[in-house]
Amino acid sequence: MSESQPFSPRAVAWGIAASIIALAGFIVLATYAPDFRSSPPGAATADAKGGNGYAGIVKLLELAGEDVELRSIPATDADLLVVPIDAGFDIDRLAELAELRRFKSTLFILPKWQVARYPNKPGFVYKAGRINRKRLNEFAAALDAPLPTEGNSAAAQRPIATKGQPHWMLVDADMLNNAGLAKRANAVAAVALLRGLKTDPKSKILFDLSLARAPVSRSLGKLMLEPPFLALTLSLVFAALLAFLGGLGRFGEAARPERVLRFGKRALADATARLMRRGGKIGGLGDHYADIVEMRAASRLRAPAGLHGEALLQWLDRRDEEGGQGFSAKLAALRATTNEPSMLAASDDLYRWIKGKTREN
Structure with missing residues (x-):
């Protein structure tokens, strides 16, 4: 390797290839990052590890041999979908998810506790009271399910069937949340409850995360990376790659096109001769x-x-x-x-x- 060429052509080629792959990965991640952000701290979601979260039942089902998945987009194909509901969720989006899950087994878990964050402990929450009855009635109305009377703990601990759909609503979230699983009996009952709601024993159990996150938005980047425009995007990338490889073989300055009418008396005479020759007059x-x-x-x-x-x-x-x-x-x-x-x-x-x-x- 000479002093005028500190890097070999192979090293340069690998560097360019790595840069292109990194750029492509960055574009894809930046396009879909808003759809996969983690749930806000203190939310009663399937990936939350606080007392009102449901990360414990997810781990317990995996240890029990169940196939479990957390889904960030509304799931319409799962045999059983578990939807933990947080107090701040949008009622309209909850009703839309229930409509999407028509004729599919779905368990909606109503929120039970209001939580607050510890001042000096990021990620930790404590109970600040019960969710008010009015808010629970709004969730029950969106699911078209009857809310049991206040104080009826037995009815609150059992899944309540909704009208006209294979949907259930669980009012007492302590039956499945992390705080409730501290009791062995609740842990055994929680696994049995979810297994009993499946129509196919070998099917997967999905936990919904779409309600805890911003609605899936459309953008120009997603339009380019999803069918039917994905084929066009790949064609453009392939054409750009071919143009780049073609440019590697060129050396020196690009040839400039000649003037149609050049400067000088000789050029003028040549042009005149060409015109007369085309007209058949020169003879x-x-x-x-x-x-x-x-x-x-x-x-x-x-x-x-x-x-x-x-x-x-x-x-x-x-x-x-x-x-x-x-x-x-x-x-x-x-x-x-x-x-x-x-x-x-x-x-x-x-x-x-x-x-x-x-x-x-």
Whole structure:
């Protein structure tokens, strides 16, 4: 490796490839990051580890051999979906999720406790009171399920069936939340409860996280990374890659296109000749060019003033040492030409004759 090239071409190629992959990963993550942010601290969600959260039952089901998954987008394909509800959830979004889960087993767990954060302990919460009855009635109305009377703990600890759908509502969240699982009996009952709600013993249990997070938004980035426009995006990326690889083989400056009309007298004469050649007129210029050659020969050989026509031709013919009619014969041949090759040959013959006589003088 020379001093002028501190990095080998292979190292440069690997560096460029790594940069492209990192950029692509950053774009994808930045596009979908808002949809996968963690739940807010203190929320009663399936990934929360506070007393009102449900991370404990998720871990317990996994240890019991169940296939468990936390879903950040509304799940419509799961055999059983568990929806822990927090006090701050949107009622309309809860009703929409219930509508999406028509004819699918779904367990909605109503919130029980209001919590507050510890001042000096980030992530820790404590009970600040019970959820008011009015808020629970709003959730029950959205699910179209009857709310048991206050103080009826037995009914609150059992799943309540909703009207017309295989949905259930659990009012006492302590049956499944982290605080309630501190009791062994509650832990055993919680696993049995969820297993009993499945229609297929081998199916997966999903826990919903979509209500705890911002609604899934649409954006230009998602439009480019999802069907049907994903194929167009991949085509554009492939075309850009081909253009990049093609550019690696070029060296030096890019060739600039020539001017249609170049500068200078020679370029002007060439352009004029091309135009006349295209028009088929250049072959008939012999007679006109012969007049110019005659005047040029008289000027170059210093013919006496006043000589014209036959007198001038005779004087030019006498420039030949043998006294023949060299110039007039060559000039007549030029005037008689009818095509470009013969005109060029005759004019070249005259040019050499004039040049030779000028050198002699």
